[in-house]
Amino acid sequence: MTEDQKTRQKKAAVIGWPISHSLSPTIHNHWMQAAGIDGSYDKIAVGPEAIETALAQFKAEGYAGFNVTVPHKEAIMPFLDKVAPLARQMGAVNTVKIADDGTMTGFNTDGIGLVTNLKKTVPGWPKDKPVLILGAGGAARAAALGLLMEEVPLVMITNRTRAKAEAIANEIGRGRMTVVDWDDRADAVAAAGLIVNTTVLGMKGQPALEMDLSKAMKDTVVYDIVYQPLMTPLLQDAEARSLRVVTGLGMLVYQAAAAFKIWFGVDVDYDDTLRAELEGQF
Ligand code: ATR
Numbered sequence: 001m002t003e004d005q006k007t008r009q010k011k012a013a014v015i016g017w018p019i020s021h022s023l024s025p026t027i028h029n030h031w032m033q034a035a036g037i038d039g040s041y042d043k044i045a046v047g048p049e050a051i052e053t054a055l056a057q058f059k060a061e062g063y064a065g066f067n068v069t070v071p072h073k074e075a076i077m078p079f080l081d082k083v084a085p086l087a088r089q090m091g092a093v094n095t096v097k098i099a100d101d102g103t104m105t106g107f108n109t110d111g112i113g114l115v116t117n118l119k120k121t122v123p124g125w126p127k128d129k130p131v132l133i134l135g136a137g138g139a140a141r142a143a144a145l146g147l148l149m150e151e152v153p154l155v156m157i158t159n160r161t162r163a164k165a166e167a168i169a170n171e172i173g174r175g176r177m178t179v180v181d182w183d184d185r186a187d188a189v190a191a192a193g194l195i196v197n198t199t200v201l202g203m204k205g206q207p208a209l210e211m212d213l214s215k216a217m218k219d220t221v222v223y224d225i226v227y228q229p230l231m232t233p234l235l236q237d238a239e240a241r242s243l244r245v246v247t248g249l250g251m252l253v254y255q256a257a258a259a260f261k262i263w264f265g266v267d268v269d270y271d272d273t274l275r276a277e278l279e280g281q282f
Pocket of ligand 1 (some may be wrong): 134135136137138139140159160161164198199200201
């Protein structure tokens with residue numbers, strides 16, 4: 001490999017549509033600089049019809065890899081040479097590594113990102129108790145898989161559209177997932193050591209999630225993967241009840257850390273400089 005190709009291999013990017021609000025360039029460029037990697041991470045708007053062309057371009061330009069976000073996480077799969085088993089189970093890819101020979105492998109780091117953020121924020125989270133997941137989209141599937149891998153005893157899942165929760169429980173639950181009716185979610189709180197909101201409710205421009213936390217145990221942890229705003233109405237309510245809370249920004253950071261490791265083989269963390277840089281953007 002020539003010196004020029006080596007340099008070009010340090011390039012990475014995120015593709016999505018739209019992409020203008022992505023915080024991923026801030027995160028990856030911070031780590032590249034900190035690790036002394038001479039490269040860059042860009043955000044590239046790629047429409048649904050342009051996926052194949054973008055991939056060919058990344059390969060030709062010697063990219064180390066790229067992230068994939070909405071709406072391409074599922075659509076990208078047929079264009080890849082390989083898909084890692086966990087990403088296959090999630091039915092979605094958020095990270096692609098391009099090997100020196102151009103082979104493209106898809107991974108999904110969302111589940112590990114969610115779990116790492118939880119462990120770093122609340123090291124003593126009650127993992128011996130059931131988890132309650134709200135929502136049944138791609139993020140819920142990633143959360144369920146990530147938490148099942150942590151050997152939690154049971155994952156309860158609840159969703160406005162019950163059939164979607166049932167599909168996830170049937171596909172990945174292996175007897176360790178149960179479906180709770182959306183209208184009964186306040187009762188399920190009583191048994192949960194961890195409550196994770198994966199719905200869009202509480203996000204800027206969306207209605208708040210209606211969630212009665214009055215039955216929560218004292219050591220229950222409330223986790224919202226929404227990070228705009230950082231303290232959602234759900235987390236504000238949890239904090240007012242003296243429950244421990246986990247904000248969603250760390251999930252974004254730690255899924256990125258796992259991607260960074262896949263591309264560059266370097267371990268990185270959510271350091272204070274990065275925290276200030278990210279929180280300054282809100
Ligand atoms: P992602 O893949 O990012 O998880 P998604 O697939 O769009 O996103 O899922 C959004 C989640 O928010 C779903 O669980 C959705 O519930 P439905 O499956 O019933 O659509 C949930 N959601 C969105 N708006 C909601 C609302 N007003 N009330 C309750 N749940 C809502």
